Amino acid sequence: MNIQSKPPVAAQKLDAETRIVGHDHVHDSASRHVRGQAVYIDDMPDLPGTLHCAPVLSNVAHGKILNIDFDKARASEGVVDVLLASDIPGKNEVAPIFADEPFLAEGKVEHVGQIVGLVVADTLAHALQAARKVVVDIEELTPCFDEAEAFEAQSRTLPDQHLKRGDAQQAIEAAARRLTGRVKMGGQDHFYLEAHTAHAFPGEAGDMTVWSSTQHPTEVQVHVAMLLGVKSHKVDVKCRRMGGAFGGKESQATIIAGLAALAAHATGQPCRFRMRRDDDMAATGKRHGYTINYDVGFDETGRIHGLKVEALAHSGHVADLTGPVIARTLTHLDNCYHIEHADFLGFAAKTNTVSNTAFRGFGGPQGMVAIEAIIDDIARSLGRDAQDIRAANYYGAETGSETPYGQSVFVGDELAHDNPLRNVIERVTSNARWDEKRTQIEAFNAKRGVLRKGLAMMPVKFGISFNLTTLNQGGALVHVYMDGSVHLNHGGTEMGQGLNTKVAQVVAEVFGIPLGDVQITPSDTGKVPNTSATAASSGSDLNGMAAFNAASEIKARMLDVACEHFDAMPSDIDFRDGQVVCGDRSISFGTLAKYCWMKRISLSAEGFYATPKIHWDGKTMKGRPFFYFTYGAAVAEVVIDTLTGENRCLSVDIVQDCGKSLNPVIDLGQIEGAFVQGMGWLTCEELWWDEKGRLRTVGPSTYKIPGSRDVPPVFNVELLENRPNPEETVYRSKAVGEPPLMLSIAVWLALRDAVSSLSGHRLAAALDAPATPERVLFAVEDMKERAGELI
Amino acid sequence: MDKVAINLTVNGRNRQALVPPRMLLSDFIRHELELPGTHVGCEHGVCGSCNVLVDGKAVRSCLMFAVQTDGARIGTIEGMGADGSLHPIQEAFWEEHGLQCGFCTPGMLVAATELLAEKPDPSEEEIREAISGNLCRCTGYEFIIKAIRSAAQKLREGNGAAQTESA
Ligand code: FES
Ligand code: FES
Numbered sequence: 001m002n003i004q005s006k007p008p009v010a011a012q013k014l015d016a017e018t019r020i021v022g023h024d025h026v027h028d029s030a031s032r033h034v035r036g037q038a039v040y041i042d043d044m045p046d047l048p049g050t051l052h053c054a055p056v057l058s059n060v061a062h063g064k065i066l067n068i069d070f071d072k073a074r075a076s077e078g079v080v081d082v083l084l085a086s087d088i089p090g091k092n093e094v095a096p097i098f099a100d101e102p103f104l105a106e107g108k109v110e111h112v113g114q115i116v117g118l119v120v121a122d123t124l125a126h127a128l129q130a131a132r133k134v135v136v137d138i139e140e141l142t143p144c145f146d147e148a149e150a151f152e153a154q155s156r157t158l159p160d161q162h163l164k165r166g167d168a169q170q171a172i173e174a175a176a177r178r179l180t181g182r183v184k185m186g187g188q189d190h191f192y193l194e195a196h197t198a199h200a201f202p203g204e205a206g207d208m209t210v211w212s213s214t215q216h217p218t219e220v221q222v223h224v225a226m227l228l229g230v231k232s233h234k235v236d237v238k239c240r241r242m243g244g245a246f247g248g249k250e251s252q253a254t255i256i257a258g259l260a261a262l263a264a265h266a267t268g269q270p271c272r273f274r275m276r277r278d279d280d281m282a283a284t285g286k287r288h289g290y291t292i293n294y295d296v297g298f299d300e301t302g303r304i305h306g307l308k309v310e311a312l313a314h315s316g317h318v319a320d321l322t323g324p325v326i327a328r329t330l331t332h333l334d335n336c337y338h339i340e341h342a343d344f345l346g347f348a349a350k351t352n353t354v355s356n357t358a359f360r361g362f363g364g365p366q367g368m369v370a371i372e373a374i375i376d377d378i379a380r381s382l383g384r385d386a387q388d389i390r391a392a393n394y395y396g397a398e399t400g401s402e403t404p405y406g407q408s409v410f411v412g413d414e415l416a417h418d419n420p421l422r423n424v425i426e427r428v429t430s431n432a433r434w435d436e437k438r439t440q441i442e443a444f445n446a447k448r449g450v451l452r453k454g455l456a457m458m459p460v461k462f463g464i465s466f467n468l469t470t471l472n473q474g475g476a477l478v479h480v481y482m483d484g485s486v487h488l489n490h491g492g493t494e495m496g497q498g499l500n501t502k503v504a505q506v507v508a509e510v511f512g513i514p515l516g517d518v519q520i521t522p523s524d525t526g527k528v529p530n531t532s533a534t535a536a537s538s539g540s541d542l543n544g545m546a547a548f549n550a551a552s553e554i555k556a557r558m559l560d561v562a563c564e565h566f567d568a569m570p571s572d573i574d575f576r577d578g579q580v581v582c583g584d585r586s587i588s589f590g591t592l593a594k595y596c597w598m599k600r601i602s603l604s605a606e607g608f609y610a611t612p613k614i615h616w617d618g619k620t621m622k623g624r625p626f627f628y629f630t631y632g633a634a635v636a637e638v639v640i641d642t643l644t645g646e647n648r649c650l651s652v653d654i655v656q657d658c659g660k661s662l663n664p665v666i667d668l669g670q671i672e673g674a675f676v677q678g679m680g681w682l683t684c685e686e687l688w689w690d691e692k693g694r695l696r697t698v699g700p701s702t703y704k705i706p707g708s709r710d711v712p713p714v715f716n717v718e719l720l721e722n723r724p725n726p727e728e729t730v731y732r733s734k735a736v737g738e739p740p741l742m743l744s745i746a747v748w749l750a751l752r753d754a755v756s757s758l759s760g761h762r763l764a765a766a767l768d769a770p771a772t773p774e775r776v777l778f779a780v781e782d783m784k785e786r787a788g789e790l791i
Numbered sequence: 792m793d794k795v796a797i798n799l800t801v802n803g804r805n806r807q808a809l810v811p812p813r814m815l816l817s818d819f820i821r822h823e824l825e826l827p828g829t830h831v832g833c834e835h836g837v838c839g840s841c842n843v844l845v846d847g848k849a850v851r852s853c854l855m856f857a858v859q860t861d862g863a864r865i866g867t868i869e870g871m872g873a874d875g876s877l878h879p880i881q882e883a884f885w886e887e888h889g890l891q892c893g894f895c896t897p898g899m900l901v902a903a904t905e906l907l908a909e910k911p912d913p914s915e916e917e918i919r920e921a922i923s924g925n926l927c928r929c930t931g932y933e934f935i936i937k938a939i940r941s942a943a944q945k946l947r948e949g950n951g952a953a954q955t956e957s958a
Binding site (some may be wrong): 026027029030031032033034035036037038039040042043045190191192193194195241242243244246276277278495496497498665666669672673675676677699700701705706707708709711713715 | 821825826827828829830831832833834835836837838840867868869871872877881882884885886888890891892893894895896897900915918919920922923924925926927928929930931932933934935936
């Protein structure tokens with residue numbers, strides 16, 4: 001046997017009829033969730049001697065630390081230790097990409113809520129009490145809270161990024177029409193229901209096991225090792241599940257896990273660190289707010305000739321993941337539109353607020369809000385419907401099909417025959433009965449009542465893969481036991497998105513065994529090493545394919561044994577329903593496993609997958625960063641009260657391309673949840689800092705996430721049918737985690753439409769995001785002033 | 792402060808405990824009774840994750856002291872099914888995909904239990920209203936609402952009499 005011949009991912013295998021993949025299956029933990037038996041990290045029982053941590057937070061936005069007085073805290077009841085930066089045995093470094101991002105503040109503080117120290121005590125209550133007794137003496141320096149101000153001052157957390165094609169300046173000047181403007185959008189707290197938490201267990205010989213609610217066990221492992229001054233092999237990081245994450249536990253979880261490990265190391269006892277909700281909201285990163293300035297040249301049809309954009313990202317006090325977030329903003333500013341002459345600048349504004357970080361969509365939504373606002377503004381200035389402007393600019397034969405970063409949008413004959421972008425748009429406008437709705441809304445608004453309605457369509461093209469090519473790798477470990485049951489481990493993490501279910505389906509499909517025979521086990525750096533974060537919607541693409549490879553390798557070995565047993569050719573043998581079948585003879589999968597063992601054939605394999613075809617040059621911002629694109633479109637109808645600014649989304653219709661979905665019902669849940677989360681960002685979730693830089697919305701009583709009565713009462717979601725991914729992804733599926741979040745921009749656009757209706761659609765609404773009732777009211781007032789007589 | 796003796800029924804079992812007067816009911820349930828199925832999401836009475844039934848009423852256990860439950864009947868998620876089988880509401884959430892990360896689920900189940908005890912055939916409006924104090928960050932509530940409708944039907948069809956101890 002040629003030992004080099006690992007089974008290739010044969011395309012025909014991915015295209016084969018499937019029995020388990022492609023069907024609805026409930027979430028693997030559902031039966032335990034409904035019993036309250038699904039264990040989160042904070043539910044794990046205490047070992048004897050377990051200690052609890054509480055953070056000491058800065059109450060100054062910017063300043064020099066003169067002194068930290070913790071004598072009172074140390075003397076406080078139950079306190080075992082108080083830890084500061086100087087107690088870190090290794091490196092005080094948590095930066096996921098760059099450097100100089102401390103676990104614990106050292107010498108200076110750069111935002112209110114920055115973690116300065118950690119109190120370790122016998123109970124959580126004692127730790128919290130003592131944390132309040134630590135006195136941090138700070139000499140205040142001038143803070144900066146605004147991205148535009150930081151841009152003025154050229155204060156940044158990382159070098160600028162610039163995506164250019166053609167000569168935008170010249171194209172704008174030569175164009176028949178020109179508009180300049182500015183869009184502002186706020187950030188967003190993840191508000192995962194389970195706050196950050198970690199539990200660290202010191203072992204023998206300097207080992208450390210950390211259970212962390214993290215999307216990125218490898219990053220936790222690497223940083224805990226650095227923090228403790230040991231090598232990575234001393235640290236094992238595990239996670240069975242998170243109570244939501246949404247990007248908030250990609251880099252931020254490392255801080256909490258690292259500090260728990262530091263406490264365990266210092267005390268030699270197991271240590272828990274669970275953030276209280278208000279501390280979590282003050283001390284951990286969020287979605288980037290942006291100010292986006294634009295200058296656009298276009299013609300009378302609305303076709304864009306040139307576009308210059310300055311995207312100022314509210315980075316917070318450190319770079320964190322702002323670099324790749326901006327890269328995604330710049331590579332999604334085109335959304336579905338061909339822009340021949342583009343000049344997109346991304347600036348990471350250094351501000352004295354908590355570091356902003358990954359959040360579902362990862363900069364993509366901000367880029368799309370900007371381009372859609374530009375389309376809207378162009379439409380109003382030409383007195384045309386925004387749909388016409390979109391149509392004039394969609395990627396296609398008449399316009400062009402290469403993105404400003406040089407990737408071709410269409411694959412195979414998509415451009416000529418089966419344009420996925422057109423498909424979703426046509427489908428959603430027909431589902432929503434667009435023309436009929438438009439007419440009804442016009443008639444409603446013509447009554448000139450206090451209530452006004454608005455309608456909008458939002459198309460989305462989203463690139464799948466991490467921009468940074470290196471990160472696009474996945475791993476898995478599969479064992480078949482002698483009774484035919486299967487142990488599955490992979491490099492991804494479960495945050496509720498159903499990743500474990502999907503990967504288990506893939507393994508069950510390959511082996512032809514019932515889904516229940518595949519045991520899902522906690523993510524563990526000791527089992528699958530050097531993983532990427534479960535992020536960028538790529539969890540099932542990467543880990544599903546790695547598990548497919550591992551299972552296929554074992555199956556190939558088992559097939560050899562089956563051939564011998566049946567004295568048959570591989571093509572005569574089928575693995576299905578837990579049986580290995582050859583004509584009218586069969587043995588159970590377990591029996592075959594036993595035979596393999598008796599013949600000394602390994603029943604274990606690690607699988608690996610590296611996304612093919614992709615490459616990216618971060619300096620020139622050119623390449624093919626994305627393996628493929630997903631498409632979706634939404635139509636939203638809203639109503640506003642012009643006297644109060646109150647507003648509601650009345651209905652939404654969505655069509656989303658999931659390729660050949662691995663699990664349609666899980667995908668529907670992702671679409672619905674992402675849409676509502678995006679709607680929250682754009683309408684009701686407002687992060688509000690006071691003049692001292694204190695976040696005053698640190699709990700759901702002041703930070704309003706959508707509730708059951710805030711979601712549209714008419715909510716129609718459809719998966720685009722018969723659209724296997726033209727690229728060779730796992731069973732031809734497409735990623736789904738992030739893309740539908742951007743569909744919610746339809747709601748924001750519809751609110752702008754409703755406000756604009758007051759001017760007979762002559763003027764664009766001056767409405768930023770989030771479109772809270774207050775902002776809607778201001779936009780209405782502004783419209784009254786500018787429009788003179790109201791329509 | 793001195794601890795206070797309390798005597799209560801939890802999931803049908805009599806329990807006695809000595810608790811500090813300021814101990815939250817949520818901490819008491821999670822840490823003293825070792826029933827971690829009741830989750831704590833916001834710690835200030837808004838998210839509903841910590842809902843439990845106290846004498847049949849859904850209450851937020853993060854807003855109540857353990858001592859206040861002296862003499863009360865408490866129902867937590869762990870006590871919902873009888874003899875290891877699932878209560879129809881649990882069954883419906885499972886079958887109808889009424890969850891993703893599952894963190895809000897126990898609180899949702901408690902809210903649904905209270906609703907269906909009062910209104911066996913609630914309208915969609917009434918369901919939305921009943922769970923409006925329960926935040927879910929993963930779903931868009933659609934599957935949760937569907938699950939509650941399906942649970943209502945199961946219960947009406949006598950697929951199981953209300954089995955929850957306190958309902
Ligand atoms: S934890 Fe009690 S309501 Fe949120
Ligand atoms: S399922 Fe995650 S919060 Fe509801």
